[in-house]
Structure formats: C-alpha cells, structure tokens
Amino acid sequence: MxxxxxxxxxxxxxxxxxxxxxxxxxxxxxxxxxxxxxxxxxxxxxxxxxxxxxxxxxxxxxxxxxxxxxxxxxxxxxxxxxxxxxxxxxxxxxxxxxxxxxxxxxxxxxxxxxxxxxxxxxxxxxxxxxxxxxxxxxxxxxxxxxxxxxxxxxxxxxxxxxxxxxxxxxxxxxxxxxxxxxxxxxxxxxxxxxxxxxxxxxxxxxxxxxxxxxxxxxxxxxxxxxxxxxxxxxxxxxxxxxxxxxxxxxxxxxxxxxxxxxxxxxxxxxxRKPTTLDNSYEMRPGGQRSGYLRHSNSRMSISWAASRTATHKETTAHSGDGSSEDNILAAQPFKNGITKTTNVTIQYGSENKISGIERTDMDEEMYHGTLK
CATH class of the missing domain: 1.20.1070 (Rhopdopsin 7-helix transmembrane proteins)
Structure with missing residues (x-):
C-alpha cells in the first residue's frame, strides 16, 4: 500500500x-x-x-x-x-x-x-x-x-x-x-x-x-x-x-x-430604480387598490390598501358663528362659493394580519424584502 x-x-x-x-x-x-x-x-x-x-x-x-x-x-x-x-x-x-x-x-x-x-x-x-x-x-x-x-x-x-x-x-x-x-x-x-x-x-x-x-x-x-x-x-x-x-x-x-x-x-x-410611490397596482372590487408603497430612504415595502371617499359639502358665505365650518372657510382664500372637500384615507396593515397572500407583482415585494 x-x-x-x-x-x-x-x-x-x-x-x-x-x-x-x-x-x-x-x-x-x-x-x-x-x-x-x-x-x-x-x-x-x-x-x-x-x-x-x-x-x-x-x-x-x-x-x-x-x-x-x-x-x-x-x-x-x-x-x-x-x-x-x-x-x-x-x-x-x-x-x-x-x-x-x-x-x-x-x-x-x-x-x-x-x-x-x-x-x-x-x-x-x-x-x-x-x-x-x-x-x-x-x-x-x-x-x-x-x-x-x-x-x-x-x-x-x-x-x-x-x-x-x-x-x-x-x-x-x-x-x-x-x-x-x-x-x-x-x-x-x-x-x-x-x-x-x-x-x-x-x-x-x-x-x-x-x-x-x-x-x-x-x-x-x-x-x-x-x-x-x-x-x-x-x-x-x-x-x-x-x-x-x-x-x-x-x-x-x-x-x-x-x-x-x-x-x-x-x-x-x-x-429596478426605486421611486417614492409605485403606481403598479391593480383595481380590486369596490374601487380599492392594492400595491406597494416605497420609501426612498429605508427602501422597505409596506403593504397597503387605499380607499377614496369623496365628500361634497356645499357651504355659503355667511356671518361667522363660531362653527367648525366657519373656521374651515376662514382659512380659504375665497369667502364665497362652493367648496369640494375630498378626504383620502390610507390604511396600513401588517402582512401577518392579512388573510392569505395575494400579490400581483412579486417583483416589487421581493425588491423591498419578503413578507414579514
């Protein structure tokens, strides 16, 4: 040997x-x-x-x-x-x-x-x-x-x-x-x-x-x-x-x-160059949108669902009586006319609270990190 x-x-x-x-x-x-x-x-x-x-x-x-x-x-x-x-x-x-x-x-x-x-x-x-x-x-x-x-x-x-x-x-x-x-x-x-x-x-x-x-x-x-x-x-x-x-x-x-x-x-x-807000999202039933919100500093993704509620309020100029509407109108440049107010509500939810996993673009999710 x-x-x-x-x-x-x-x-x-x-x-x-x-x-x-x-x-x-x-x-x-x-x-x-x-x-x-x-x-x-x-x-x-x-x-x-x-x-x-x-x-x-x-x-x-x-x-x-x-x-x-x-x-x-x-x-x-x-x-x-x-x-x-x-x-x-x-x-x-x-x-x-x-x-x-x-x-x-x-x-x-x-x-x-x-x-x-x-x-x-x-x-x-x-x-x-x-x-x-x-x-x-x-x-x-x-x-x-x-x-x-x-x-x-x-x-x-x-x-x-x-x-x-x-x-x-x-x-x-x-x-x-x-x-x-x-x-x-x-x-x-x-x-x-x-x-x-x-x-x-x-x-x-x-x-x-x-x-x-x-x-x-x-x-x-x-x-x-x-x-x-x-x-x-x-x-x-x-x-x-x-x-x-x-x-x-x-x-x-x-x-x-x-x-x-x-x-x-x-x-x-x-x-893929990160942007502040990614517009790649799909419309969900009921007018809801789902997508990914990019933060340019941390580059982290936040799962989000946004719903828009438009509320139209008709107000007329009148003498102030201390009401909330008067206070709002006081901050407007015009005292007369009709003001249209649009309230936008963005709800943030953590991934672990979402039932199931739905993704339309896993590229975005994987770019910023996998599910938390």
Missing part, C-alpha cells in the same frame, strides 16, 4: 467551499441591511451556521496536519492520537450543528411566505423542532458513548465504551432525518408558492431558488452511506476521508442553499 496523502485535497475542497459560503452569506447580510432594511432570525441563524462550519473546517485542518488522509501504518502513534482527536472535535458538535442551523434558518425564511396557512406553519415548525432535538441528541450520545471522552482517540485512556455499532446506527438515523428534511425543504416551496397570485416567470424563479436544498439532500445521502467507514479502525485516518469530504459538502451546501433566495432583492435593485 503506497504512502499516499489525500489530506491536501480534503483541505482544498473544504476551504474552497468555506470561501464560497462566506461570500454568499456576507452578500446576504449586506442585502438584508442595505436593500431590505431588516435582519431577521433566519439571518442570525445562518451566521451561526457559517461560524460553526468554519470552526469545523479549522479543526479539520489541524487533523489533516497530523495525518488525516494518510494510511494509518505510515503514522506514528502520537500522530494517530492527534489526528483522530481533532477529527472528533471537528465533527462534534461543529460538524453536526452547522447544517442544523442552516435548515432551521431556511425554515424560518419560508415562514414569511406561508401567510396564515396553519398546515404549512406546522410543517415548518416540525422541521425546526425535530432538527434541533435529533441533532442535539446525536451530539449528546457521542459525548456519553465512552466513560472517558478522551478514550475515543487515545487508547491509553482506559474506560468502557459502547459497542461501536451503536454510534454508527445513531449516525444512520441522524442522516435519515436530515435527508428527509432536506427533501422536504426542497419540495415545500412548490406547495407554498403554487397558490400565490404572482407572475409565472417570478414563480418559476422563486421555486428554483428555494429548491436548492436538493443538493444538500444528495450530500446528506452520500455522507450517511459513508458513516459506515467510521467503524474501520484498522485504517481510520484514511478510510474516514470520504465521510469528512461529504460532511463538509453537506455543511456548506446547506448554508449556500439557505442563503441564495435571500439575494434576489439585491439583484432586482440593480435593474
């Missing part, structure tokens, strides 16, 4: 993916602050996902330095201990929680589009809760599988450990749950967007952007299959390389897939 070293390839893949994910997340946060004008819980969660992913990659870099990616027979005992130690520390908890934060972040992002749909909200909350509980449970089980945590990488530390098949089966269960949720988050946007009254072109674009979790799903499947390599202790430092590669792909693809849909307002800002 040749003394090969695939460690540099592992690091090249890790840091390339980390760099791409970092750029995407930075652009996302810039978009939320400068274009949309708000930073939500999904944005904070994606920052946590990126931070934990970078910690995982940094620790894995140290593991590769000590021998991960090389056949175990070419390593000194001290190198083996250090390599396995930093790989374990990289995976637990950082390699576990990074994609978890990304999936939970994307679930909160989709919450903005479901309106008052209780089934959709329940589904997304199920993803959030199960993701958190299942991955936290996996991390705890890894911590307690040995009487002394250090005995996982150092044979000189004596203590009882579970049968190796138990953590392997836990890894399979965790991978199955994560894969199912990736698949669910891939197709859920189809059901969320299908009933929205938006242009077909915009709907197709949004579905494509929101369905990028399919790539995370593929990575999760392959990583779960590679879990079996963790039991091959006779050449652990080399055979575990495929698991590390796909774990990293799952981490950063989940982060990128959860962030790309949030970049659309920035792209639209390059092609």
């Amino acid at each position: 040749d003394n090969v070293n695939i460690g540099p390839k592992i690091l090249a893949a890790n840091w390339t993916e980390a760099g791409i994910a970092t750029v995407v997340v930075c652009i996302r946060i810039f978009t939320q602050i400068k274009v949309v004008g708000r930073v939500g819980i999904d944005d904070y969660l994606i920052l946590l996902a990126l931070a934990t992913g970078l910690i995982n990659t940094s620790l894995m870099t140290v593991a590769v330095h000590w021998g991960i990616g090389r056949h175990i027979q070419y390593l000194e005992p001290a190198q083996i201990v250090a390599a396995v130690k930093f790989e374990v520390l990289a995976q637990q908890p950082w390699g576990v929680v990074a994609p978890t934060f990304a999936r939970v972040s994307f679930s909160f992002y989709l919450m903005r589009f479901v309106g008052q749909s209780k089934p959709m909200k329940r589904t997304l909350w199920q993803v959030i809760v199960v993701q958190t509980v299942s991955n936290l449970t996996t991390f705890i089980l890894v911590l307690v599988q040995c009487q002394h945590f250090a005995s996982m990488w150092d044979p000189s530390v004596k203590g009882r450990c579970w049968n190796p098949i138990i953590p392997i089966n836990v890894g399979y269960a965790q991978g199955a749950i994560n894969t199912f949720h990736d698949l669910l988050l891939t197709f859920l946007p189809l059901f969320i967007l299908k009933d929205l009254s938006i242009k077909l072109r915009v709907k197709i674009i949004l579905v494509i952007l929101m369905s990028m979790s399919i790539f995370a799903c593929v990575a999760s499947v392959i990583k779960t299959i590679a879990v079996g390599n963790l039991r091959k202790r006779n050449d652990f430092t080399y055979r575990t390389s495929s698991f590390i590669i796909w774990l990293t792909i799952e981490n950063y693809v989940s982060i990128i897939a959860a962030s790309v849909p949030s970049l659309r307002p920035l792209f639209l800002s390059f092609t």
Whole structure:
C-alpha cells in the first residue's frame, strides 16, 4: 500500500467551499441591511451556521496536519492520537450543528411566505423542532458513548465504551432525518408558492431558488452511506476521508442553499430604480387598490390598501358663528362659493394580519424584502 496523502485535497475542497459560503452569506447580510432594511432570525441563524462550519473546517485542518488522509501504518502513534482527536472535535458538535442551523434558518425564511396557512406553519415548525432535538441528541450520545471522552482517540485512556455499532446506527438515523428534511425543504416551496397570485416567470424563479436544498439532500445521502467507514479502525485516518469530504459538502451546501433566495432583492435593485410611490397596482372590487408603497430612504415595502371617499359639502358665505365650518372657510382664500372637500384615507396593515397572500407583482415585494 503506497504512502499516499489525500489530506491536501480534503483541505482544498473544504476551504474552497468555506470561501464560497462566506461570500454568499456576507452578500446576504449586506442585502438584508442595505436593500431590505431588516435582519431577521433566519439571518442570525445562518451566521451561526457559517461560524460553526468554519470552526469545523479549522479543526479539520489541524487533523489533516497530523495525518488525516494518510494510511494509518505510515503514522506514528502520537500522530494517530492527534489526528483522530481533532477529527472528533471537528465533527462534534461543529460538524453536526452547522447544517442544523442552516435548515432551521431556511425554515424560518419560508415562514414569511406561508401567510396564515396553519398546515404549512406546522410543517415548518416540525422541521425546526425535530432538527434541533435529533441533532442535539446525536451530539449528546457521542459525548456519553465512552466513560472517558478522551478514550475515543487515545487508547491509553482506559474506560468502557459502547459497542461501536451503536454510534454508527445513531449516525444512520441522524442522516435519515436530515435527508428527509432536506427533501422536504426542497419540495415545500412548490406547495407554498403554487397558490400565490404572482407572475409565472417570478414563480418559476422563486421555486428554483428555494429548491436548492436538493443538493444538500444528495450530500446528506452520500455522507450517511459513508458513516459506515467510521467503524474501520484498522485504517481510520484514511478510510474516514470520504465521510469528512461529504460532511463538509453537506455543511456548506446547506448554508449556500439557505442563503441564495435571500439575494434576489439585491439583484432586482440593480435593474429596478426605486421611486417614492409605485403606481403598479391593480383595481380590486369596490374601487380599492392594492400595491406597494416605497420609501426612498429605508427602501422597505409596506403593504397597503387605499380607499377614496369623496365628500361634497356645499357651504355659503355667511356671518361667522363660531362653527367648525366657519373656521374651515376662514382659512380659504375665497369667502364665497362652493367648496369640494375630498378626504383620502390610507390604511396600513401588517402582512401577518392579512388573510392569505395575494400579490400581483412579486417583483416589487421581493425588491423591498419578503413578507414579514
């Protein structure tokens, strides 16, 4: 068996993916602050996902330095201990929680589009809760599988450990749950967007952007299959390389897939110049208009419904008697004649109070930010 070293390839893949994910997340946060004008819980969660992913990659870099990616027979005992130690520390908890934060972040992002749909909200909350509980449970089980945590990488530390098949089966269960949720988050946007009254072109674009979790799903499947390599202790430092590669792909693809849909307002800002008041609205039954009110400073959108009520009042000039009509007429430049007064009432309502979601131009809504 040749003394090969695939460690540099592992690091090249890790840091390339980390760099791409970092750029995407930075652009996302810039978009939320400068274009949309708000930073939500999904944005904070994606920052946590990126931070934990970078910690995982940094620790894995140290593991590769000590021998991960090389056949175990070419390593000194001290190198083996250090390599396995930093790989374990990289995976637990950082390699576990990074994609978890990304999936939970994307679930909160989709919450903005479901309106008052209780089934959709329940589904997304199920993803959030199960993701958190299942991955936290996996991390705890890894911590307690040995009487002394250090005995996982150092044979000189004596203590009882579970049968190796138990953590392997836990890894399979965790991978199955994560894969199912990736698949669910891939197709859920189809059901969320299908009933929205938006242009077909915009709907197709949004579905494509929101369905990028399919790539995370593929990575999760392959990583779960590679879990079996963790039991091959006779050449652990080399055979575990495929698991590390796909774990990293799952981490950063989940982060990128959860962030790309949030970049659309920035792209639209390059092609659409904001104005103080957008006149693109449709007439609703009863003479009501619906549309979007643009604020040139904050660039935030406010959902609005405006109704016009014209009240005609006929008044004649007469001696003042202290009435309200006299006071109004006193402010007019002409004392005689008929005055027509038009009262315009604009009612503002928050998105979460609107029953259902109706949009005639999702381009405008996405330009200023998604539903609150």
